[in-house]
Amino acid sequence: MTATISPLSEVTRSDAALRTFLHGLPGVDRVGADARAAGLGTRSIKTTAKAWAIDLAIRMVDLTTLEGSDTPGKVRALCAKARQPDPGDPNCPSVAAICVYPSMVPTAHEALRGSGIHLASVATAFPSGQAPLKVKLDDTRAAVAAGADEIDMVISRGAFLSGRYLEVFEEIVAIKEACGKAHLKVILETGELVTYDNVRRASWLAMLAGGDFIKTSTGKVAPAATLPVTLIMLEAVRDFLDTTGRKVGVKPAGGIRTTKDAIKYLVMVNEIAGDGWLDPDWFRFGASTLLNDLLMQRTKLATGHYSGPDYFTLD
């Protein structure tokens, strides 16, 4: 099993060892973490820095549709948008990935062929994760077989909150194995974990189990991504790299709708984890409406004036 990191392999030997390790991580002071996130939110990003940040943010978008009403037609339209977000400007970069339900993976796989855009599928009984492990594994294998090269799994929050850390760990390890070559993003659903201490512990748990990315939310629970929660997760991946030498990505998802918000996240990535994470391989935005605001601000910066929302495609 390649996932487990050798210097820390001891800590996942038993439930007790894992609990001792996770509860031994430094605590998080909520007031201080909130203040730090708010402070970084006051950075003023203008002109050239803003243009650079907007293009990077577009390249980091996991363009997402996760609705019961999704159809192949809807997914094909989204894939077209992912390839060419701004039909009026061929220099506009394409997004990082498309994120869909497993049933839509074949359609998306076809539509994205040759584009270099990643195809992410949620799996493991998304969004609740309340299904037997076997179902979750089948869900994962099916999505990978249909062409997904990234899997966004959910952890069992119930197991985590009742202290069954080893169960959560082993489940992630199993899913990671089922992923094969596909990258695994582990959704913590921080809105249900509630405390920042839990977010830090769940981040480490997911990283120890071999997750390639840690992701805040499904987007189906409020609050979804917040700046302070992402701050804790960025600290976690930074510290994990220091401790183990393995780098893990971060994906805030849900509720990030404006360019202004996206830039606040990028400032935080820059100043907390460092510029090594300012890359679509290591940081993603799980979003749908964000893309159009990024495009609108991009056009505004280039032309000096705002165009109406009808100048940007709705897919």
Next chain:
Amino acid sequence: MSRFEYAPAPESRSIVKLQPSYGLFINGEFVDGAGSFKTISPASEEVLAEVAEASTADVDRAVKAARRAYTDVWGPMPGRERAKYLFRIARIIAERSRELAVLETLNNGKPIKESRDVDVPLAAAHFFYYAGWADKLPYAGYGSDPRPLGVAGQVIPWNFPLLMLAWKIAPALAAGNTVVLKPAETTPLTALLFAEICQQAELPPGVVNIVTGAGETGAAVVNHPDVDKVAFTGSTEVGRIIARAVAGTKKKVTLELGGKAANIVFDDAAIDQAVEGIVTGIFFNQGHVCCAGSRLLVQESVADQLLESLKRRMATLRVGDPLDKNTDVGAINSAEQLARIKALAEIGSAEGAERWSPACELPERGFWFAPTIFTGVSQAHRIAREEIFGPVLSVLTFRTPGEAVEKANNTPYGLSAGVWSEKGSRILAIADQLRAGVVWANTFNKFDPTSPFGGYKESGYGREGGRHGLEAYLAG
């Protein structure tokens, strides 16, 4: 661009209308002084304006105006009427906050982020808070009919020019006193803009008088025989001179002096937030803070890890143009202060402590000092004992809670302290043993008008802020 480089984001200066010269504010009007001096921007050494220097005779005029205003208007005025003026001043400060923030940053060198988000809002908050007390003084706990003292002579420092003015003037006026205030020599401009605000609020002439100048002007204010109350914030050295000067007179006095605060980090602290608190504690306002957490006491078992995190964090501090909205650390206030910081830092190296600063480019003109930490410092080092009043942190370690308390208290000062631990019982036990006026738990440099502030030992006496701050301006 392969890295995220923040483009310049300067706050516009155009909101401030600088006049070529400023007079003294006496009896509601700007008048010429005996002499004048230039005031500069410490970030560029650019001359901003010529400011009048008040002589002993000028100070006498100011005290006479204050006395008349006290006897005829302000003293007899019902508290509920005084409150209206204070509320009005508070509102105007809030309305003109951008102008005040830009001017403060120009004249002081502090980052616009701090003058905008801390100094000016807190100054307004102090006036709002004490305005509320003006008609409730009988319920403040100082007797059923507390009386004002008369004329207050107030001398303030350059580190928080407008905020220290608010700390001094708001409670004095709320209690029914009139004031003669001398701003610091290097930072007179926001006090003079405040004088304009007094005019705009139609405050009766003579209630607030601002006399600009250097040490001699301050001495004239303190020594004037018709001053009933002396309030001073500044160095312990000058505080001693003032204490001697007023000894044996009828004058009441409050002194808020230096500090060498210990910021104590236990091994069970929330490390990332503790690092933020250390940074806020010593690099906020370039360390020009009397209550700065200038001694870091860290438990040995986490010292290496914490210092590594601290250094990584310090590398992200943005030092430079104070008007840039992304600047974290601005300019040192004066050439004199810079020389003092440099001298003490040299002593730190010479005494064998290990000096470290992140790589940062400092502007060529103006007064600058890179954020600096000294490790391997012991209690015997001068940088562990003397107030540096700059962005220089001395790092010491401890092994047990008892040792932490002992080292924290082993200073002639006692203004503030910080305790970092996730264990509530430990915080309470340690706070109980620290001889410091303010003890912050899992935070640092947090101020609020409702909270009293002041020191033990050589950090001064008397309290400012809160209900306690009224006592200095009332006769029970």
